[in-house]
Amino acid sequence: MTLELGRRISALRKERGLTMVALAARTELSQPFLSQIERGRARPSMPSLHRLASALGTTTPALLSGGERGVGSAAEIDDDAVSLVRVDQGSMVTQSNGQAKALVVGEREMYPLEFVTNVTEFEDYYQHPGAEFIFVISGHLEVDLAEKGIHRIGPGDTLYFAGGVSHRWRVVGLWPARLLVTQSGTSAPRASDENITVEHI
Template sequence: MRHDGSVAEGRGTGDDRLGRRIRDRRRSQGLTLVALAERAGLSQPFLSQLERGLAQPSMASLHRLARSLGTSTPALMAEAGTDADETRVSLVRAGTGTTVHHDGGSTRSLVEGRAGLLPLEFTVTNPEFDDYYSHAVAEVLYVLAGRIEVDLGGDGRHELGPADCLYYGGSVPHRFRLVGAGPARVLVVQPGGPPARTGPEN
């Protein structure tokens, strides 16, 4: 089954830098548009639009692309922000950073380049759960504002508010949703390094 992010799903056009980074990784691995689209379960026309900055991916589509390219979503978003091979210092000011808009809100990378830590800021607006996600590395989730409910599958559900912090290990399925008035703002941090090996659980 093919899953497409779409222009309608995002709010505005895609991030040119993210599209270029996906294209560069694809070409460096000798993959055609058709081959990567098939590997990620996306349509070739959508992938072509994404690489040209004409479409915005859903987070599920971005996870599939990152996994198919041998990397993680946070790493792919961070690397889109710079051409540098290695990052010693990264400053991302308010309103900047590679950002993906989606039905559940938006996701912004808080670091640029290949870094040892990969923080993402989620603005959560959806009161409904999306698909579960899982990956090979652990995460720390910290609530900056608002309230969310985190579903860890067989490891339980937790309602979190400002300054609450939750850790879960690699391969633990997870998803979260807005609780009450929103939006909520959430910081999620992964270690850099090994790529994610699994993605959305459908």
């Protein structure tokens, strides 16, 4: 998955007409680290993935699910109308504090992800243009929606918030939280679009 994700990031960067140095400046990540990511030799953290997605004019779920049709074994069926991802398929990012797995591949109107997370401290706020829906499968979570308050959710609970709402989360309790998170899709800008920016909150 690390190499596949790196190739995806490299292809998007080139499609957008960005050098590695320019992408490094937009994401505030080092150029050597970006080079390692693109070659599949380093795993980006979720905050780094968020920065990369924003700088490339896409979303983190879209980066994970991949916009390329029929690449590798990410899905059994992958066409304009259907994406069938078996339990042993799909793109996954694994880190020390959990993992995220894309549950569809290709460009879609929505991006469901399975998160297993044990993040116990709030990280930086994240913001994206699409709406987000969280369903807690197991564990307990505190979701900080900035001026919209902090909400504690547990198994069976759901939380929806509109695009543009700053948010972050942390696990409450001893066990990791397992979540189904769905973000609405956004169309990635064409290479000719000039106003691709990264928002740091």
